[in-house]
Amino acid sequence: MDDALALVSSGWQPFAGGTDLMVLYEAGKLTETRFAGLWKLEELRGIRVSEEHIELGALTTYTQIRQSALxxxxxxxxxxxxxxxxxxxxxxxxxLGGNIANASPAADSCPPLLVYDAELELMSGAGIRRVPYAGFHTGYKKMLLEPGELIRSIRLPRNNKKGWHQVFRKVGTRRAQAISKVCLAAAARLVGGRVEQIRIAYGSVAPYPLRCTRTEAALLGADPRKLPPLPDETSPIDDLRSTAGYRRRVAGNLLRDFLESLG
Ligand SMILES: Cc1cc2nc3c(=O)[nH]c(=O)nc-3n(C[C@H](O)[C@H](O)[C@H](O)COP(=O)(O)OP(=O)(O)OC[C@H]3O[C@@H](n4cnc5c(N)ncnc54)[C@H](O)[C@@H]3O)c2cc1C
Incomplete structure (x- = not known):
């Protein structure tokens, strides 16, 4: 771990699973030529469980996430x-660490991390610091990771959404093997038919994964069968996968479907 941190602090690029980096390499778009392979670093692996948190090592793969009953x-x-x-x-x-650090607005695991109030543990030669995942991305491909820092783990506060109605929806060109045009992760808890607590987060409709706090605020106390006017917090763009207009419309439809399913 010390060697890896020393390499990263002298400018070597972290290389985890390589599923984003190798695509760039094949496309001739990789400018860095020195890579620090993380794959064998035990400290970045594993799912650790405590009473309050589940901590996923940054190298936790999608397969390991899918296989975890907890x-x-x-x-x-x-x-x-x-x-x-x-x-x-x-x-x-x-x-998971690679999905976050690659900082794509279309990263599918990131809206769920926003819904679950995830926290990141960042590590450098100077030690470890924790930051809330909300606010970690500050602009397109920009984030609070300092030079020389690695994502060490992703911490999820336990049981915080148990019993909530939860939905993940992904819209792409196909039903499998497609990058999202829009994705939505949402969770809500109703009391007496009214929205008591709610989280709404999107991928692919802003320069980075977006938590819609103003929309959430507008929905607090609302009856899902009689929705109040909702703000549009998205700022989608036209790109090779879709158009801004389509994304905005689908984002609205996914949210409406979710809210109607609460009623
Ligand atoms: C065929 C294919 C389909 C895909 N489909 C999807 C999809 O449907 N949804 C989706 O969201 N993504 C998709 N991806 C993208 C990709 O699989 C994910 O973003 C993946 O999680 C990246 O993780 P990795 O370990 O492979 O990252 P790498 O390629 O190793 O690294 C990605 C970036 O993160 C940095 N990095 C990696 N680990 C760390 C760390 N611990 N600390 C600091 N920086 C780090 C690297 O330096 C690099 O900049 C797809 C990729 C391919 C090739």
Whole structure:
């Protein structure tokens, strides 16, 4: 671990599963030529369980997430996102830490992390610090990771959404092996037919995975059968996968479906 941190702090690029990096390599878009392979670092592996948190090592793969009965029980949206990420080969090799650090707005595991109030543990030669995942991405491909830092783990506070109604929806060109045009992770708890607590997060509709806090605030106390006017917090773009107009419309439809399913 010390050697890896020393390499990363002198500019070597972390290389986890390589499922994003190798695509860039094949496309001739990889500028860095020095890579610090993380794959064998035990400290970045494993799912650790305590009374308060489940801590996923940054190298936790989608396959490991899918195979965890505990995650399926307490964090079903993350399991669902893992199951809908790429195909089996990508799921065996792609990691949660890599999905976050690659900082794509379309990263499917990130909206569930926003819903579950995840926290990141970042590590460098100077030690370990923790930051909330919400706010970690600050712009397109920009994040709070300092030079020389690695993502060590992702911490999920336990049981915080048990009993909530939860939905993960991904819309792509195909039903499998497609990068999202839009994805939604949402969870809500109703009391007396009214929204008591709610979390809404999207992928692919903003420069980074988006938590919709103003929409959440507008829905607090609402009867899902009589929805109040909702703000549009998305800022989608046209790109090779879709258009801004389509994304905005689908994002609205996915949210409406979710809210109607509560009523
Ligand atoms: C065929 C295919 C299909 C895919 N489908 C999907 C999909 O449906 N949904 C989706 O979201 N993604 C998809 N991806 C993208 C990819 O699989 C994920 O983003 C994956 O989680 C990346 O993890 P990795 O370990 O392979 O990262 P790598 O390629 O090793 O690294 C990605 C980036 O993260 C950095 N990095 C990696 N680990 C760390 C760490 N611990 N600390 C700091 N920086 C780190 C690297 O330096 C690099 O910049 C697909 C990829 C392929 C090839």
């Amino acid at each position: 995650l399926a029980d307490e964090f079903p949206l993350l399991c669902r996102a893992a199951a809908e990420t790429g195909g089996i080969a990508t799921q065996n090799r792609g990691t």
